[in-house]
């Protein structure tokens with residue numbers, strides 16, 4: 221197991237608000253290998269989202285270093301970063317972040333559009349991912365016409381459509397009831413079973429239970445990092 | 456690079472030119488931009504109103520200028536390029552302009568008789584007078600001249616005849632009517648008027664002929680004029696003046712104009728006893744001079760009006776910029792989502808540029824339509840000649856596209872520079 225996909229060293233993020241400085245992430249060293257299913261846990265305000273956003277190349281660290289697939293992210297240009305977000309990372313947000321006026325199918329096609337995939341292939345691949353998350357019959361629906369769980373499944377399909385090396389999810393079940401949450405987690409667990417690397421943020425223990433490894437943050441630093449029983453029993 | 460992860464292949468293969476947008480992507484982005492406009496059609500139309508009005512105004516103003524110019528040009532063509540006009544020039548005595556005309560019929564006779572047949576000459580004096588026939592009244596320009604005038608201006612007869620040299624010498628009360636006069640005198644048929652007596656300023660005249668339709672010239676309407684012998688005009692109608700306002704002198708061909716110019720100068724100086732080198736009290740102009748003078752004034756006006764219209768285009772452009780800034784702000788989250796999914800700054804920039812450009816070009820096209828309509832209305836209602844020049848249409852469209860590019864850049868740039876995470880967090 222030497223296939224490292226995420227490696228951070230002293231990853232740090234400070235927010236300066238007037239005279240006050242918020243130290244959201246205060247030096248995180250983390251190594252994640254291909255195929256892992258990591259849950260980032262911790263109390264509210266512990267820096268989970270801030271950390272995830274940096275891993276997803278949506279936010280830039282104040283200090284420290286981050287290699288994604290061996291490439292130091294801080295050395296990438298704006299256009300290369302866009303390419304990384306497009307090809308290497310699939311991001312699932314707590315608030316879905318779908319385009320409300322576009323159909324489910326078009327929402328899932330978006331990353332393929334920016335990847336320059338032709339219309340026919342795009343439609344096929346997007347439809348296939350929607351079927352995979354169980355929404356084959358809802359492709360023409362727009363987000364406002366769908367339930368929370370359905371929207372989140374569209375978001376998962378969109379995150380996966382470009383076959384990213386890394387699937388990131390920030391509280392993907394935060395806005396869902398427990399039954400719908402389980403459905404989403406089943407989808408993720410199944411994906412991980414097929415080899416998909418997943419990192420997800422949650423503060424619910426049952427959700428974290430689906431992961432093979434838990435990393436606990438507190439006040440912006442790693443408090444605990446351990447493998448869960450699920451893995452141990454399987455091992 | 457850290458050696459501990461060195462073996463892992465880099466996820467992102469370096470693209471040949473990572474910033475360039477592929478043709479397919481360009482198409483998709485254009486579709487996205489158009490969809491954004493379609494989603495708010497009313498706002499799009501209201502936004503483009505400034506551009507519509509600006510473009511329409513530019514096109515109408517230029518069409519008016521162009522129309523006036525073409526009318527004058529064609530009139531001068533009709534008048535003939537071989538005609539010189541002699542007018543009284545201004546004389547200054549002690550700095551005071553002697554406004555009254557100093558040209559008489561004798562000058563015209565001298566030009567005719569002493570130019571060895573080079574010149575065909577016609578004097579002109581005119582005044583606006585009361586015309587009456589039976590119980591009908593009209594007010595028209597009465598022109599006193601010679602029979603040569605009709606030939607010089609290519610007038611043709613509808614019925615009757617022109618007056619002749621004998622009638623000029625005899626100061627006879629005979630009149631040739633412009634095309635519109637019979638209509639103005641109680642819709643009387645032209646044929647029925649010939650041989651009848653009309654009153655000019657209460658003086659009875661026999662109608663000897665009626666002219667064919669001539670159409671308007673820039674500054675005269677020959678169809679509304681009445682022509683009588685110059686001698687009759689000066690001594691019987693206008694009240695004892697013997698001064699005339701113009702002398703027209705035509706050469707057989709335009710090539711002889713230079714020669715004619717010298718002859719006229721020589722004869723007029725002799726008649727007016729002006730020594731060589733002294734300033735003349737008359738001036739000689741040809742049609743080209745008149746045209747040039749007219750065009751100069753016309754162009755100044757056209758430029759001025761088009762300039763004012765251009766300002767409204769500029770104002771329209773600012774309206775576009777305003778609405779684009781609103782559009783960018785409204786769609787901050789959308790921009791964040793697109794960036795999170797891999798849209799490059801260039802792709803976002805392009806999306807908003809296309810939107811601004813499309814709004815302006817839409818306004819431009821609507822404005823061209825409105826300009827055509829306005830020009831048409833002016834021709835029908837006010838009877839002004841208008842010519843919508845293709846150059847004006849292209850220039851107006853090009854300018855509105857430029858307005859779109861110019862005023863779209865800033866909002867589009869703002870959208871492109873948005874940080875993905877800030878845009879996603881935007882409420």
Ligand SMILES: Nc1ncnc2c1ncn2[C@@H]1O[C@H](COP(=O)(O)OP(=O)(O)OP(=O)(O)O)[C@@H](O)[C@H]1O
Nearest residue numbers: 235237242243244263264265266267268269270271
């Ligand atoms: N844009 C920002 N500007 C200033 N401070 C911020 C910003 N984003 C986050 N913070 C601060 O950074 C700290 C960590 O925030 P973060 O969102 O990472 O927490 P979290 O662990 O995701 O919490 P939650 O479980 O509530 O989502 C918090 O104290 C927060 O107030």
Ligand SMILES: [Mg+2]
Nearest residue numbers: 268269270390
């Ligand atoms: Mg959070």
